[in-house]
Amino acid sequence: MKRNRISIKDISKALGLSNTTISFILNGKAEEMRISAQVAEKVLAYVKEVGYTPNYLARGLVTGKTNTIGFIVESIGNPFFSQIASLIEEQAYNSGYKIIYSSTNGKQEKALELIRMFRDRGVDGYIICPTDGLAEEIKQLREENRSIVLFDRYLPSVVAHYIGIDNERAMYEACKHLADGGKKNIAMVTTDSEQTQMISRLAGYQRLLKETGLQSHVLQVPYDDIKQRLQPDFESFIKNNPTIDAICFATNYLAIGSLEIMRNLHISIPDQISVVAFDDNEVLRLFQPGITAVEQPLEEMAKLIIDRLLLDLKLGKVTEKTVHKELPARLIIRASSL
Amino acid sequence: MKRNRISIKDISKALGLSNTTISFILNGKAEEMRISAQVAEKVLAYVKEVGYTPNYLARGLVTGKTNTIGFIVESIGNPFFSQIASLIEEQAYNSGYKIIYSSTNGKQEKALELIRMFRDRGVDGYIICPTDGLAEEIKQLREENRSIVLFDRYLPSVVAHYIGIDNERAMYEACKHLADGGKKNIAMVTTDSEQTQMISRLAGYQRLLKETGLQSHVLQVPYDDIKQRLQPDFESFIKNNPTIDAICFATNYLAIGSLEIMRNLHISIPDQISVVAFDDNEVLRLFQPGITAVEQPLEEMAKLIIDRLLLDLKLGKVTEKTVHKELPARLIIRASSL
């Protein structure tokens, strides 16, 4: 097919040297192999002249390395993920690594396929925002000595690096901010997902209730069918819990969807109901009134993820001791919770 | 290194067959090669049992195909790009192709590096949202017989497939909508970029002025320094052009940034100034008042891009006749322009 590309062989032939010599020079091992500076220079000049670039497929086949990292997110269309993806891409790029993203859309099946495709493609490391049911596959990756960092949520049964935030505390503080403001009936709108970050956020809410003795009002929208169910479920939740004077949303899409519904119902924020959302973004900032939100330290997370992965990659093997890091989040207070 | 993976050789040895036979069966050529059904079944069963998956690197090395498409966007953090990326990913996935994204952030240098890295990685096709200065590189890709689709903007000097929208007409209609509403001093806020889509949008604005005899008010924010310059430039533009009663924004980030500034200046929309934005998104929809916006047909664009690329890939060579498709956009009218 496209066999017009120049190869090491072509170079060695043209210059009357061996493939070995060319390869060493190309890989910066000229000095180490004590190749004369003249030869090295000549080769480099020629390489530049003819515009040779190595075939990474061939290189990967023999070295087992591709300088590529697979990044599995829930949905690249979600600003939280596209922002962190953007940051991770940049960090990785600066270290000579490329990122391949893909979205699971929360589906275990798709996630499994993606992991397998990344493995087949020979990625060096994995950054995974796991769906449910991924435990076995990830355990196996670890057994095969592959570098993995879990992100946003983890799998309790799997020993692996994890970088995220302290969700329990973040939600506790968000709710406490509402209670401190005199709210008496604080509701929590979340999903029925069993993902760790969701469990922790709910736990933060419950801790506040326990401490303050306030009553619980929880709406769990079915994770698999949020688009369809949010509106009817949220509307009847509001109707059936008329005492609610504040709501904490466990995700940004729940918040944004509900804010639109509240607007249509002419519920005044914060006069009738105060609101706090999870994951800050432009919509929440520009909403009228501005929406108080828990902000995750994206830049720091991106850095920790990449550093950890590159370290493992450099060590060349999976470390026994895994990192489980929960960064503090920050509550950005805006008019919606005053 | 990680040489624990099973290979075709292992299978052929275990089953007492040749690599050839295994390879044919694995590639669905069993019937074509008239391999007995029993043998084929036995091989498939064994493959499944031991969990063999082919090494795509090796396969790619010999076939020259990787079933991967490189997608170069301006910024994956921009909702316009993350949305279309999401759609393209899905379409490609359904056809057995994987997408590798990366962002140029508008930098020619980064774009060149990305194209080269994609080439080195052996992607089968390229979807490129080009920056300036990419003409030579893309011409060369075409000469090397690689499949390319340009998207969002094109390069006038390069013959290549292009899928986008009719920007001139879209902006013309957006402005006409304002003029029809009785606006007398319609401003255009754009960048100084020479990218085709920006030129066309400006041209649409100018056509309306010409038709109606209205006066021109154009602000061009420096593309390379929008973050720093938007606020001061926009504020003095408003101050120096007090007659303005409507503004068309040429991009979503210009619109969103300016809306925030207008809010801080207590400019009432649409009472004092009507507003139309380009590229719809959640922020514009939920802004108070809702912002009228030009919506691009993302789904249709994604489909056209992938279909075109796959067709070229199937034909196995670059078609002489290139497609240059400009889809119609749709104006979504909201309160900001009433």
Added chain:
DNA sequence: CTGAAAGCGCTTACAG
């Protein structure tokens, strides 16, 4: 200082 040769895991003419 440099080269000949094996091998990474596949595919595919060619031969029977």
Added chain:
DNA sequence: CTGAAAGCGCTTACAG
């Protein structure tokens, strides 16, 4: 119906 063998473009012991 099936196999032996060459080759894709690299890297890397090994030898001198």
